[in-house]
Amino acid sequence: MCGIVGAVAQRNIVGVLVEGLRRLEYRGYDSCGVAAIVGGELTRVRSIARVADLAAQVEETQLASQTGIAHTRWATHGAPVTRNAHPIFSQNTVGLVHNGIIENYETLRETLRAQGYVFETQTDTEVIAHLVHSHYRGDLFDAVRAVVPQLRGAYAIAVIHRDEPHRVVGARAGSPLVVGVGEGENFLASDALALAGSTDRFIFLEEGDIVDVRLEGVTIVDARDRTVERPIRQVVAYGGAVELGPFRHFMQKEIFEQPQAITDTIPAVDAFSPALFGERGAAVLPGIQRILILACGTSYYAGLCAKYWLESIARIPTEVEVASEYRYRDSVPNPEALVITISQSGETADTLAALKHAQQLGHTHTLAVCNVASSAMVRLTEMAFLTHAGREIGVASTKAFTTQLTALFILAATLGKLHGQVDAATEAAYLKQLRHLPAALNSVLALEPQIISWSEEFSRKENALFLGRGLHYPIALEGALKLKEISYIHAEAYPAGELKHGPLALVTEAMPVVTVAPNDTLLEKLKSNMQEVRARGGQLYVFADADTHIESSDGIHVIRMPEHYGPLSPILHTVPLQLLAYHTACARGTDVDKPRNLAKSVTVE
Incomplete structure (x- = not known):
């Protein structure tokens, strides 16, 4: 959510800024804008439509400059209207873009009003712009x-001032910000992807850093106001256009990419080894006796599934917590436990x-399951x-x-082996199943036509x-989340x-009840629960393994799994539930890839 791009150069960089916003569209936004220093004055163009509309306005106005900032905004304070869109100006001298939330903005706003500042937006961001102006x-x-x-x-944040061309100043605390290092030009962005094609050399700013970006180089001060050097890393961030091909939406394309994504995630090894988890794996993992998993949303559901694997395969007690709750409750830490964080971005x-909170409580052993090698979490x-899911x-x-589930299963099998719970024959069987998993997924994807008939x-x-x-x-939790x-x-x-402890009261003929029905040890119990639904007139939609002997009948609709x-x-x-949500959304005519009020990368609390 929210994207920042900034640049100082000896060439017109407005096109670079707009293209950077295009590459950040996947994160989710409801307005966008660009500001530049033109002839000693601040000029901006903003839109509450897509970046394509912003690009058209930029072309129409022939906006050109060697210094500028740009932004995609996901609204937190203030409606998604043009006056709240970034960049935000103060006195037409300071221009600023901002990701995140300023929690004490109301107090700051009242102080600034007392100083004579007039607020034109409903945003918390405007207080930062006025503060910069007041201290300039x-x-x-x-x-x-x-x-x-x-x-x-x-x-x-990224800030420019009309009196200082070829200068952008940035700062970060809790939200990511990277510096792109070029030849005679330098950049600032919330994601290295935004600068693909302009540079492959990046400085990842640390918590509390403030950076001065100029033509000749960058200067960084840390949270203690000390000048510091941060390493320059070479990162190849693919920024080419992602084509839909034969697919209607990116979500559908990505559903069908799962066999390949899982193939890329499964290591090409003949054994489960702690080395799969980094240089420290061999020293840390054999001694792990407890696990704490921290995650949000879909990643939290991956963690819940991992709990079953870790306790049944590795016999290691595991807790799973919603990250936003964990950091605010008075927990009882066990510093010997392994803390696992799960996040796509x-x-x-x-x-x-939550990770930082756990570290402050004394947890020293930490593991990230993540799709982005250069992310703050991995660092x-x-x-x-790394899950190698590719760009989503x-x-x-x-x-x-x-791919998170695949990674977590590999972790459970590895810990099970290290703890003497997985013998050689079981290890070989698990590896064989993993390698066959992409082919099995393809057989599930072939069910799409049947699922389309349900979606209507x-x-x-x-x-x-x-x-x-x-x-x-x-x-089931993940399936419900996808549908909503x-x-x-x-x-x-x-x-x-x-069911019988409350939800059964909701069941009527008008209530579809989707049931995940594998042929496992709980199958007979599940069949009894299904009968409870039918007895109340509920309509069952069952994804049943081929060997469950669950048949279609009055009020019971069955799609046969492998x-x-x-x-x-x-x-x-997981896959048929994704397809059901996708085709239902298509039938309802919603914006599948960019659902309302949501963002891809949630970088605010």
């Missing part, structure tokens, strides 16, 4: 250094804050496993989730229940055994 004494870097200690919350604000943790454009996660019925509903048991309960995210149908998921796939079955059962 001819040096923008000094002004930002004076402002930052007054800010409370999470933020990344590696920049999820709540998960990063902050002791170990990491659709806001509703698909291949990121199934679902598109007319406003509520749905999802049921699962044991290892597949988190998959992109079709806007209210959906809830429950362990099937909980044979039961053992402990990896949750990954297979």
Whole structure:
């Protein structure tokens, strides 16, 4: 969510700024804008439509400059209207873009009003722009250094001043910001991807850093106001256009990319080894006796599934916490436990804050399961496993989730082997199943036509229940989340055994009940729960393994899955739920890839 691009150069960089915004569109936004210094004055163009509209305005106005900043905004304070769109100006001298939330903005606003500043927007961002203006004494870097200690919350900012061309000043606390190092030109962005094609050399700013970006180089001061050197890393960030090919939406494309994504995630090894998790793996993993998993949203459901694997395969007690709750409750830490954080982007604000909180509580052993090698999360943790899902454009996660599950299963099998719970024969069987998993997924994807026929019925509903048991309960949770995210149908998921403890009151003929029905040890219990639904007139939509002997009948609609796939079955059962949500959303005509109110990378609390 929210994207920043800034640049100083000896050429017109407005095109670079707009192209950077295009590459950040996948993160989610509801307005966008660009500001530049033109003839000693600040000029800006803003839009509450897509970046394509902004680009058209830029072309029409022939905006050109050697210094500028640009932004995609996901609204937090103030409606998504043009006057709230970034860049935000103060007195037509300071231009600023901001990711994050300023928690003490109301107090700062009242102080600034007393000084005579007039607020034109509903944003928390405007207080930063006015503060910079109030502290400006001819040096923008000094002004930002004076402002930052007054800010409370999470933020990344980029600031320009009309009197200082060829200069952009940035600062970060809790939100990512990177410097792009070029030849005779330098850049600032919230994501290296935005600068692909302009540079492949990046400085990843640390928490509390303030950076002065000029033509001749960059200067960085840290949270203690000391000048510091940060390493320059070479990162190849693919920024080419991503083509839909034969697919209608990126979400559909990414659903069908899952066999390849999982192939890329599975290491080409003949054994589960702690070395798969980094240099520290061999020293740390054999001694792990407890695990704490921290994540949000879809990644949290991956963590819930991992709990079943870690406890059944490795016999290691595991807790799973919603990251935003963990950091605010009075927990009892066990510093010997391994803390696992799960995030597609590696920049999820709540998960990063929870990780830092765990480290402050004394947890020294940390592992990131992440899709982005250069992310803050990977840099902050002791170990990491990269999922290699590739770029995921659709806001509703698909291949990121199934590759997370794959990575977590590999971790469980590795820990099981290290703890004497997985023998050689079991290890060989797990490896064989993993290698066959992409082919098994292709057989599930072939069910799409049958799922499309269900989606027409679902598109007319406003509520749905999802049921699962044991290892597949988190998959039911993920299925309900997908449906509500992109079709806007209210959906809830429950362990099937909980039906009679309340949710059964909701069941009528108008309520579709989606059931995940693998042929595991809980199958007979699940069948009893299904009968509870039918007895109340509920309509069952069942994804059943081929060997479950569940047949279609009055009120029971069955799509036959492949044979039961053992402990990896949750990954297979995820895919038809993704397809059901996708085709239901298509039938309802929603914006599948960019659902309302949501963002891809959630970098604010």
